[in-house]
Amino acid sequence: GDQVEQSPSALSLHEGTGSALRCNFTTTMRAVQWFRKNSRGSLINLFYLASGTKENGRLKSAFDSKERYSTLHIRDAQLEDSGTYFCAAVGYGNEKITFGAGTKLTIKP
């Protein structure tokens, strides 16, 4: 079945630095969505992309359906960025939404 491989599973950054999270897909996906899980356990939508790139503040996401991957870049990381981030990919035709296993991001002072 459709699989989504998310990496890294955990990431530690110092404030002010940046890095990227990545999701690779085993099949071609129609769209991708990125979330952060907040302290109450709810999913906060960060980005939804059917193609190309989107940017919002210190976050930027890219999705390449043909190459079967998506990335989430964080720059100038702040303490409040800590949390678990998920990608979710939408399959063509079946509209099945498959999640990656998540990246636990820790921002250190």
Added chain:
Amino acid sequence: EAAVTQSPRNKVTVTGGNVTLSCRQTNSHNYMYWYRQDTGHGLRLIHYSYGAGNLQIGDVPDGYKATRTTQEDFFLLLELASPSQTSLYFCASSDRGQNNQAPLFGEGTRLSVL
């Protein structure tokens, strides 16, 4: 305003108990989904549906039934709850990408099976 509403938000039951989790969407979306989320895992798809009366099997369906009674309502049924079903459950709806709209997720239902 587009929304996915789950009820109850918290539920405690005993092993062998009968539980129904409810999800309602007011977005006129065709697709609805039920997921469970456990530590160390992403959200895992239990069942989903593309319309009233339809049911598609997800990746972790064992021990769960689901029913889509209307376009708006999707129910997850645990007829003989087990402790392994203690989890955080999310419902979602989607419009198949029409209008480039993102899938919408509920706030989650925390279920504990004692």
